[in-house]
Amino acid sequence: LVVVGCLLFGTKRGALAASIGLGIFDLLHGYASVVWETILESLIVCLVIHLIYEKLLKKNDKIGNIITVGVVAAIVKIIVNIIKYTFLRGMIVGGLALTPAFIQAINKITGTFGSAIFTVVAVPIVYPLFKEALKRVRR
Template identity: 50%
Template sequence: MKNNKLTTRELVELSLFSALIALSIQFFRIPVGPQFIHFGNALVVVSALIYGARKGALVATVGLGVFDILNGYASVVWITILEALVVILVVHFVYEAMPKNRERLVIVGFAAALTKIVLNLFKYTLIGMLGNLTLGASLNLALVKIVGTFGSSLATVIAVPILYPIFKKISETIRK
């Protein structure tokens, strides 16, 4: 039977990466309309690639959850976490299916970005329809609200191939 317990060292490393996600969104964001561009999603992808899907999901849940709760988004924290879990699942399957080369990181970043855009488009359309808007009006609302998502998605596509090797090396150095 496999031991699923985290060591203290692993717990500290995962906690630090969770804090990095929360702090990167808090301090490195660019307001765009009702949303903002940030590197949180890119770091979620990097955490899934470095620690695997299960531990990456834990890191993302804590990091994004802490940010949302501390910044007035507590009512939607569950949606943020659910979106991150879906993105991590997609990242896991795409990464495992690709041959091992440098381009795979770009494709993984693109898959994560596209997944996030589709999820946000669906989320805001559904919210509009629950608010008694027509499908057309709900889609228009969704398109207006996801402007920041496009920026964060572009940041994810660019940042994942850059950040992954850096954090992978740091993680390997820490584990020695």
């Protein structure tokens, strides 16, 4: 939904909504110690969406561009999680060497791969629906 929010409302408002929404979710579900990580991850994804969709693609929301944004956002999320779990959790906190930390990171982010696939599939389906609904609400 971070991607759809950025596409519908722009990356500044999308980043704000993602930070608040995901931050509150983490606080309410026992993840207070990692709220900052969640917010940082979403801000990185929003920044990449800004660079790709708003700057490079000039907010042209033809379906090919929306698919591209979904794929890029999914890849960025995977990369950010690999970096987080390899360096922050594995090496700095866990004291592991690079290779074991990387292997542990890959094992930890299996859910991220699932959400990445969901993002790639859902964004081109959900975005046009929400865009149309938003147009109707604004009339």
